Amino acid sequence: MHASRLQQLLFERRALLLGGAQLLAGALLLGRMGWLTLREGEMLRAAAEDNRVALRLIPPRRGLLLDASGRPLAENRPAYGVELIPALAGDLEAALDRIARIVPLAADERAELLENARSLRGAGTLRVASDIGWEAYATLNVELADMAGLQPVRTYVRHYPGGEAFAHALGYVGPPRREEWQASRDPLLLHPGFRVGKDGAERGLDARLRGTPGAERVEVNARGRVLRQLDSRPDTPGETIRLTLDRALQEHLAAFVGDESASVVVIDCTTGGIICLLSMPAFDPNIFSNRIPAALWKTLQADDHKPLLPKATQGLYVPGSTFKMVTALAALAEGVPPTDTVGCGGRYTVGGRSWHCHRPGGHGRVDMQRAIAVSCNVFFYATAHRIGNQAVADMARTLGLGQTFPSLPIPSLRAGIVPDAQWKARRFGEQWSVADTLNTSIGQGYLFVSPLQLGVMTARLASGRVVEPQLLAEAVRPGFAPLPIPPDWLEVVRRGMRDVVNGPGGTARRARLPVEGVEMAGKTGTAQVRIITAAERRRGVRRNESLPWRLRDHGLFVGFAPVEAPRYAVAVVVEHGMSGARAAAPIARQAMTFLFDKEKAETDLARLLAERERRRRAAEEAARRAAAGAAAAAAAAAPPSVPAPGAPAP
Amino acid sequence: MMGLLNARWPQRLLAQPWGIILLVLGIGGFGALVLYSAAGGSMEPWAASHLIRLAAMTLLMLLVGLVPPAAWLHLAFPLYGLVLAALVLVEAVGALGGGSQRWLDLGFIRLQPSELMKLALVLALARVYRFLPLAHAGRPHGLWLPLLLVALPVGLVLLQPDLGTALTLVAGGATVMFLAGLPVWLFVAPLVLGAAALPLFFNLLHDYQKARVLIFLDPGADPLGAGYHITQSKIAIGSGGLAGKGFLEGSQSHLFYLPEPHTDFIFATMAEEWGLVGGAALLAAYGLLFAWGWRVAFRARDMFQRLVAGGLVMTIFYYVLINLMMVMGLAPVVGLPLPLMSYGGNAMLTVMPALGILIAIDQEARRHEAPRALGDP
Missing domain, CATH: 3.90.1310.10 (Penicillin-binding protein 2a (Domain 2))
Structure with missing residues (x-):
């Protein structure tokens, strides 16, 4: 019993010790909690807030x-x-x-x-x-x-x-x-x-x-x-x-252009405002702004109509005959009177080499107005030969070619090429030749211009002033410096362009405006995509229609209206459109019609779209019939004795 | 009618330890309140089942309280053997299933034998020292059996591996041996040796265990990674301040910054909304529970009951201590719930029968004291 009593005493002492340890532990825990809540409370409260509350940016609405x-x-x-x-x-x-x-x-x-x-x-x-x-x-x-x-x-x-x-x-x-x-x-x-x-x-x-x-x-x-x-x-x-753009006009022209690979630039000659800057075909920017699907991107990239390229500002083309005004204006600026004439026999010969006019028999004796109207190459060969290429190149730059227009809020505008002796020496390390001068004078050779530059060029020669193109409505202002050419001489070039559309023998008579009292002046251009070999020339010019699309010539047209008091300038390039008169002029005509008689333009467009739809349906129907016919023929071939009912009669 | 009035049930009802029942229901009810808030102000999914479990377990506690302590003396070794067998079974099932498993699925409950072992070990050791004279207890021939009783379950639990439970088993066993009157050097020497062997031991830990220890030592090192638990728990407790943010107002728990707001970290959930005041009240409630337990131990009739009472009080205490030290950033994260408060059945399955046994010991002491107090023969 004594031992057990001792054991109880030991138990009680040690239990008290453990109880005391518990109290101590309790005090420690309470102290720790007090430390966390009272001493570090503020900091930890801030940490809790920091957890709970996030500061987020609200992106500004564009x-x-x-x-x-x-x-x-x-x-x-x-x-x-x-x-x-x-x-x-x-x-x-x-x-x-x-x-x-x-x-x-x-x-x-x-x-x-x-x-x-x-x-x-x-x-x-x-x-x-x-x-x-x-x-x-x-x-x-x-x-x-x-x-x-x-x-x-x-x-x-x-x-x-x-x-x-x-x-x-x-x-x-x-x-x-x-x-x-x-x-x-x-x-x-x-x-x-x-x-x-x-x-x-x-x-x-x-x-x-x-x-x-x-x-x-x-x-x-x-x-x-x-x-x-x-x-x-x-x-x-x-x-x-x-912006200066006219949404109605641009949408209208986009519909009119249809499936063509084309760009259209329309500029207000009095203010410099660009009212249409169209490049077709394109993509849907609403899809692109969300996410560009890889498959769509690939399709667009592979498309030979180049829907991803902003052709109006970045497409570069040989200007062809649309450049002839530059040569003419260069001559006038050099003091060559517009009444001087050149005899065109169908070719121009320098040092034993011949440059051809597009009309084999020649145009006879032509002055500047007539030369522009009939697009006589020989006149411009002779004129450029007389004044030299540098004058032509300088005039080209004065008119906006080779320029990038820093006032426009559009990235990566392309300057193109306005060739002169210095450029050729730098680019090829070669001397400028007479052949280069002659090629340049009719818009061929090394020249490369964008549709926007063509539009600016047209606005400048139409207004006689150095029109600066603008895209921001706030930036437009009339009152540009005049071109260094006497106004009545300049009038001769405009009259030549009027004859292109309205005169006898003009190259773009189908561009006549269907609007009472408003006449458009213009100039067609055709840029070869391939090189015509001497053998081909001997055989006669191959018809564009017989060539695959990508080898056909580009069609260009520049114009302005009304002739007497130019208000709008237009430049159109239709890739592989075969000729300016055929592909580009009708688009320019539609643009001007819309600007001067909206109702008429809309009726015409509606008719055109209906006609396109009808033709599309007819083509579909024909394809369907051809397929059915082939199937029927195959069916008829199997049992040769019995003709298939409904098979087309031979 | 008279028979009903004359029956002994009013006395039996009065004789129930109402104080302790109310205390248990109070802590458990407070737990339900916190769980209600942690669910965003909803009885589902935790508070309702917590209350049902609390009611069922309180009944179990009272039932266990009816079993006379002498029965536990006889049941101590069989119970120990049964739970040990269950531990082996868990290990076997885990090995077959290809992974660590800590529970047996009995259909209605996922039983964690290691939890029950905390009870069984205390009973078995008390049983040993009931019959082992103190003079032999400190000798090798008196030491091997108690040490084996501790080592077997600890070894099995370490295999699972569950370091936290193994440590509480060791602590529980050592407590009973300490209270039994074994020489003090037997406890001091292993502590010193253990401290010396700590680095060696650390190398034996699993990577996730090492990470927990390292994170505990420097929770700021990776606040969004593994130290996240401790950091967020401290933020929850500290941001509660003196009086708390108010019921249902805790942002840490409601916005999911606090991990496991309904189980291991329920104290942090509580402290955020009830503040230091709530924390102190809860600590006081647990303190009352332990004080009552010690009173039961002091009044117990014999050494077995004394040791069982003391051992059980300390077993519950270790639960509370380790959990609270963990959530306050004083100990590594070991994954131990807070008894009566936390959602989940296994901790309650240990704590409630333990309290039941304490009640039984208390009742027996009262039965022997009461007549004397009344002056009856």
């Missing part, structure tokens, strides 16, 4: 682009999208699988997203899809409410109501490139909803269209989901910018 009359060319359409923070989502593939059940993702889209996720920094956000529609947005919100890192968002997508017709003039928007972010370190560029201009005016005017971002404080849970907005500072949208 400025609007309007046409001259205030109709929208580029606007912002409210849309729904879905964003994902891969760092929170964990398994990205599985996350995309779950999203794809609601928002279909193409295989290439997926690959692109995975690729983009790899280059994402930290807890960066990925825009999975941009324009998913309200239903998908609502479904995502409900069904994937618990998915970590997923955020259905309301955004804006850029919308171009003019569509394809303005794809090249305006460009499109897209996410900023990595290099842009690396250069500026602007956190706005990392925002998945932020877009920058990728081409055309969108890119040229990007700085003004961007605006300033707003900011918001939002409550965010650990899965990255925004729960509510706590407060916000609104964004300042980018500037609304009015």
Whole structure:
């Protein structure tokens, strides 16, 4: 009993010790909790707030682009999208699988997203899809409410109501490139909803269209989901910018051009405002601004009509006969009177080599006005030979050829080539020759010009002033310096161009305007795409129609109207259009008709579209019949004795 | 009618330890309140089943309280053997299933034998020292059996591997041996040796265990990675301040920054909304529970009951201590729930029968004291 009593005493002492240790532990825990709550409380409260509250940028709404009359060319359409923070989502593939059940993702889209996720920094956000529609947005919100890192968002997508017709003039928007972010370190560029201009005016005017971002404080849970907005500072949208373009005209011409590979430039001669800058075919900038599907990109790239090239500003063409006015004006500027005549016998011979006129028998004795009207090559050979190439090249530059017009908010305008002795020495290390002079005088040889330059050239010679092209409505101003040519001499060139369209023997009589009291002056041009060999010349000129499309000549036309008081200048290039009179002149005529008699132009267009539709149907029908006929013939061939009923009679 | 009035049930009802029942229901009910908030102000999915479980387990506690302590003396070794067998079974099933498994699926519950072992070990060791004279207890021939009783389950649990439970088993066993009156040097020497062997031991740990220890030593090193748990838990507790953010107002738990807000980190969930005041109240409640347990131990009738009572109090205490040290950033994350508060059945399955046994010991002591107090023969 004694031992057990001792053991009880030991137990009680040690139990008291353990109880005391418990008290000590309790005090330690209470002290630790007091330390955390009271001493570090403020800091930890801040940390909790930091967890809960995220400061987010609100990307600024992009400025609007309007046409001259205030109709929208580029606007912002409210849309729904879905964003994902891969760092929170964990398994990205599985996350995309779950999203794809609601928002279909193409295989290439997926690959692109995975690729983009790899280059994402930290807890960066990925825009999975941009324009998913309200239903998908609502479904995502409900069904994937618990998915970590997923955020259905309301955004804006850029919308171009003019569509394809303005794809090249305006460009499109897209996410900023990595290099842009690396250069500026602007956190706005990392925002998945932020877009920058990728081409055309969108890119040229990007700085003004961007605006300033707003900011918001939002409550965010650990899965990255925004729960509510706590407060916000609104964004300042980018500037609304009015352009000189005429949306109605450009859409009208886009429809008129149809399937041709063509560019049309229309300039207001009095203000320099570009009212049409069309390059067809094009792409839908509304699709491009969302995401460029790889398959579509490939198709567009492979298209021989080059829908990705802004041909009006970046397409370079041999100007052909449309250049003859430059030679004429150069002569006038050199003091050669317009009354001087040249005898055309169908060829011009220098040093034993002959240069041909397009009319084998020759034009006889022609003055400047007549030479332009009938496009007599020999007159311009002789004139250029007389004044020298440098005068021609200088005049070409005065008229805008070889220039890039820095006042235009369009990136990568191309200068083209206005060749002279210096240029040839630099480019080829060769001496300028008389042959070069003669070739250049009729717009052949090394010359390369863009449709925009042709438009400016026409506006300058029509107005007699150094018209500066503008795209911004705010920048246009009349009152340009006059060209260094006596006005009545200049009038001779204009009259020559009037005769091209309206006079007897003019090369573009089908470009006559169907508008009472308004006459258009113009000049056709045809640029060879292939080299005509001597053998071919002996055999006679091959007809363009017999050549494959890509070997046919380019058709050009420049013109202005009204003749007496030029208001609009137009330049049209139709790739492989075979001739300027045939392919390009009708487009210029339609542009002018629209500008002077809109109703008439619209009736004509409607008729044309109906006719095209009828022809398309007829072709389809014929193809169907041919297929059916072939099938019937095959069927008839099997049992030779019995003719198939309904088989076409031979 | 008179028979009903004259029956013994009013006395039996009054004789129930109502104080302790209310305390248990109070802590458990508070747990349900916190679970309600953690679910964003909803009884589902945790609070409702927590309350049902609490009610069922309280009944179990009272039932166990009806079993006389003498029965536990007889059942101690068979129970120990049964639970040990279950541990072996878990190990075997785990090995066959190709992975670590800690529970047996009994259909209605996923039974974790290692939890029950905490009870069984205390009972078995108390049983040993009930009959082992103190003079022999410190000698090798008196040491081998108790050490074997501790080593077998600890070894099996380490195989799982579950370091936290193994350590609590060692602590529970050592506590009973300490209270039994074994020489003090037997406890001091292993502690010193253990401290010296710590680096060696550290190398034997699994990678995830090493990571937990390293993260514990420097939680800021990788705040978004493995240190996330500790950091977020400290933020939750500290941001609660003195009086808390208010019921249903905890942003850390509601916005999912706090991991496991309903199980291991329920104290942080509570502290964020109830503040230091709530924490102190909860600590006081646990303190009351332990004080009552020690009182039971001091009044116990014999050495077996004394050792069982002391051992069980400390076993529950280790649960609370390790969990709270973990959530306050004083210990590595070991994945131990807070008894009565945390959602889940296995901790309750250990704690409630333990409290039941304490009640049984208490009742027996009262039965022997009460008549004397009343002056009856």
